[in-house]
Amino acid sequence: MEGIKNWVDIRTKIASAFNGFAGEQDKVPYLQQARIAGGFDDIFFGTPSGEMHRSHPERNRADYDPRTRPWYQDAKAANKQIITEAYQDAITNALLVTIAEPVKTNGRLAGIVGADVLIDQLVDDVISLNVGKNASAMLIDLTNGTFLAHPNKSLLLKPVTALGQNFNTQTIQQKVADRSILDVTLSGSEKLMFFSQVPGTNCICD
Incomplete structure (x- = not known):
């Protein structure tokens, strides 16, 4: 139990750590650092205007709107960090779970940060x-x-x-x-x- 708790704690804290850099113009270097630190498959930031920033910029797709994705909607509705059910990623088709949480600036939603953990x-x-x-x-x-x-x-x-x-x-x-x-x-x-x-x-x- 303690080992699993620590595993979850480390990764949820790393996902949360990106909050301090959400206001940076170029978010990719910070997302990449967080991905490596947490051993995530990807970590990303979706905004209320539909922008998507990824630690793997090559995975960006013009028709992808983060606001339509369950990880974005569920974290926004919960107004706290969540861990999704397992699902198939829309970009890579890999099975994964996402740790997601709202990022706020002066009390207003700046976006949702999400971190993918491969099921394997x-x-x-x-x-x-x-x-x-x-x-x-x-x-x-x-x-x-x-x-x-x-x-x-x-x-x-x-x-x-x-x-x-x-x-x-x-x-x-x-x-x-x-x-x-x-x-x-x-x-x-x-x-x-x-x-x-x-x-x-x-x-x-x-």
Whole structure:
């Protein structure tokens, strides 16, 4: 749990750090620095007038309007940092999640900064965490009840019920609230699972 929390914290803080440079005329160098620091696939800034600034300028497309994208709309509506559900990128077609948050100047919306994390990278980072002997980590998106990361990559973005009807978000959320262990049998093997909410997200880690 602590490892995943730290992973999320580092990347959300780096995404937030761009706020101080949003007023710069040339935003690309700052976006590129943030992308490298956070290990993001891309980091970008969309404005209320429809301008789009990317750490990968070559990915800009004339018909792309950031204001129509869910990451922009959801962060604007929430008025705080959000982490999107997994989706396919409109430019690269890669599967990813976006950390996005509003940037304000004198109380007015200057734009939305977004940072893309590839699902493959997320999976590799989460399952490589040192969680102890004979243990492994997984990450569940409670927004849609799917696996964002799991040691078995065939379960990626599949509903948690793929492990069995008794393994569902309602049960998982109850175990989080109770801080109790779930005892289940998966593929003939008994497993003990402990779930925790990842602060600042709608994700659960095991």
